[in-house]
Amino acid sequence: MLKWIVEELKLPAPPFWLIGGLLILLSLALVPLALTARARVSSSDKPRVHMFLDMDKQTKFKAQADSPIFADGRAMRQPVAGTLAWGDNPDAPDTDLLAQDDHYFRGYRLEKNATTGGMDTVYYQGFPGRVQVDHDLLKRGQRQFNIYCAPCHGLGGQGDGAIYQRSLKIKAGWVQPSNVTDIERAARPEGHLFNTITNGIRNMAGYGAQIPVEDRWAIVAYLRALQLSQDAPASLADGTE
Numbered sequence: 001m002l003k004w005i006v007e008e009l010k011l012p013a014p015p016f017w018l019i020g021g022l023l024i025l026l027s028l029a030l031v032p033l034a035l036t037a038r039a040r041v042s043s044s045d046k047p048r049v050h051m052f053l054d055m056d057k058q059t060k061f062k063a064q065a066d067s068p069i070f071a072d073g074r075a076m077r078q079p080v081a082g083t084l085a086w087g088d089n090p091d092a093p094d095t096d097l098l099a100q101d102d103h104y105f106r107g108y109r110l111e112k113n114a115t116t117g118g119m120d121t122v123y124y125q126g127f128p129g130r131v132q133v134d135h136d137l138l139k140r141g142q143r144q145f146n147i148y149c150a151p152c153h154g155l156g157g158q159g160d161g162a163i164y165q166r167s168l169k170i171k172a173g174w175v176q177p178s179n180v181t182d183i184e185r186a187a188r189p190e191g192h193l194f195n196t197i198t199n200g201i202r203n204m205a206g207y208g209a210q211i212p213v214e215d216r217w218a219i220v221a222y223l224r225a226l227q228l229s230q231d232a233p234a235s236l237a238d239g240t241e
């Protein structure tokens, strides 16, 4: 075809360098495609190429950094004099500051150890004054437990939830969720259980970010109900006690 056109139109045959050059360009044009194809099937620990930065990277002061802007040289500013933390209002003590109600917000307090000089973590026994343990709280606790905890711990709290069942099938060595109704867990102070929900324990992650404080106490109350349900005397179940 090309030969025919050349002969028919009496065009001179394209020079060798032109054909050679075109072939080289053609093969170079395949390089980006080959690189793209390779990138799609391989993995890299380097960050992705960031074409459009938008505002992802910008100059800023990081925590605890120096700043030439302020006279005291600190980038982190102090609250304006006279500022009250939310709830730190003497006229409304029921909206206490976090620090003023360790029992409710943390479940533990730190106490100075006279012998070692360090701080001891002391878990609170019982429910904080502002939590009223009643039927409604238990109902709420049951609901939240079944949503957040039962997938691992099982509806009855024995550590046999659906996630654990599945993990046995797909991976060996998964740490079994604790039986939250056993003697060891029943002996834990309420504050300890509360802190386990807030911050997690050993291999269990914390749920403080998902579950509000009052719901965490509701779950603690429900854990107590689950514990009580183990080997409970029949008189408890039929309401005679």
Ligand code: HEC
Binding pocket: 145, 148, 149, 150, 151, 152, 153, 163, 175, 176, 177, 178, 180, 185, 188, 193, 196, 197, 201, 202, 203, 204, 205, 207, 219, 223
């Ligand atoms: C993703 C699975 C998972 C979820 C969800 C989960 N847990 Fe756990 N939990 C575990 C595992 C695993 C352990 C045992 C950790 C270990 O022994 O290393 C554990 C341990 C515990 C313990 C025993 C702590 C102790 O004192 O020894 C309690 C109590 C507990 N969980 C309560 C809860 C409650 C309440 C919830 C819901 C708010 C919850 N867990 C949600 C996996 C889970």
